[in-house]
Amino acid sequence: MHTKWIDDLLAVAETKNFSRAADQRCITQSALSRRIRSLEEWVGVELVDRSTYPVQLTRAGRTFCEQGKEALALFMELRSDLRRGDRMPGRSLQVVAGHTLAMTFVPKWLVNHRQQQPALNARVLSANVHDAVIALAEGHCDLMLGYSHPQAPIFLDPDKFVGLRLGHDALVPICSPDRSGQPLHALPGSAEAPLPYLAYTATSLLGRVTDLILRNAATPAALERCHEADMAMHLAKMVHGGYGVAWLPESAVADELANGTLVRAGDQRWSTELEIHAFRRIGNSNPALLELWRSLELPHS
Structure with a gap:
């Protein structure tokens, strides 16, 4: 049982x-x-x-x-x-974050807060949004960090959980450049030559947000789904290899966009903003969590 x-x-x-x-x-x-x-x-x-x-x-x-x-x-x-008794030593947090955030946002965020709370220790695990929500709901972590979108929000019972907006990112179409530096797979593509589409699996939040972008596009995109994964970092590796176009969090490919090894496959009409949210269970009395949460609620946070 x-x-x-x-x-x-x-x-x-x-x-x-x-x-x-x-x-x-x-x-x-x-x-x-x-x-x-x-x-x-x-x-x-x-x-x-x-x-x-x-x-x-x-x-x-x-x-x-x-x-x-x-x-x-x-x-x-x-x-x-x-x-x-199994926690990290001292004042510590158990954090579960989305795969991409665990690699991009969380390290800088924790370093920043350790400057304010030098004794703060953390154990960070990565998971997809569904497993992260379950981990929080079942008490396996103190804090959950994940992406959210107004049309694909994270639903948690407000009587049991409280959330805060920590920052923002963007979901943008990315591909490799051709020899002239132009997109190798430029949106919207055509019926005669559909673009190879590196997609998220159906249970992925980023996949649902990508579907929203495509449904709301003024011009239909001609895409041929050729690969699926539930991790943006995996799709980014496929994009690097020139296998197609994928919608990726901008923070995950910021360096590559800056040095030109990856480029946007379309303009702002093909992108949308993502919010980064933190959630905790009401009633969690971990002092490290409560101190961190109070600092997050301050106006300058």
Whole structure:
């Protein structure tokens, strides 16, 4: 039995709706349904009455929620006590960041804050946005950093999490230059000669933002999807090899754009701004996190 299944059931009990509960738990509705079924199989009785609308818990489900919630709280407190012994020494943070941000934004950001908090230590792990959200929701980190976009935001329950905007980046189309320094694969391409498109996988936030750019483009782009990956840094390597055009965070290729080894494949109409956000769980009492968060809330931050 996984402890996250208890949180799944608690979300269903609170929202009385599988779809809203799935959004709250940052998973698909089908995944939530499977996990509730798995919990019911483990317990041995039905916990949710699926014949009612809105969804109601069975008598056994209500009993399980009441006692399971208390047991889960004790278990999580024990886990927190044990993890404190496994933290970095001194005042430390556990940080999960998107793959690109972990390579570009986070190092400079942490160096800056260590000037203000010299004793601040950090353990940084990289993950895609879905896994990063899950890590925060399940208490595996103190702080989560990720990209966000007004039309593809990161949804977190405002009663449980709080967020701050830290900065911005841009998602821009990038390709290798030809011998004259011009884009080797210039947008929008043509039906007769579609551009080789290095795309993100369907679950990637940057992929969703790229799709928004392409859907909103005044002129349709002629693209032929020839490669997929969930990491911008991987796509950047493919772009370096001249394999096609990819939409990359500008910060990830700033040096290459400056020295001309990579170029923009289109003008500003093919780009969009990204926001960089930090999120923490309300109630996390880690002193290092609280001190850092207070500094982030200051106007000059």
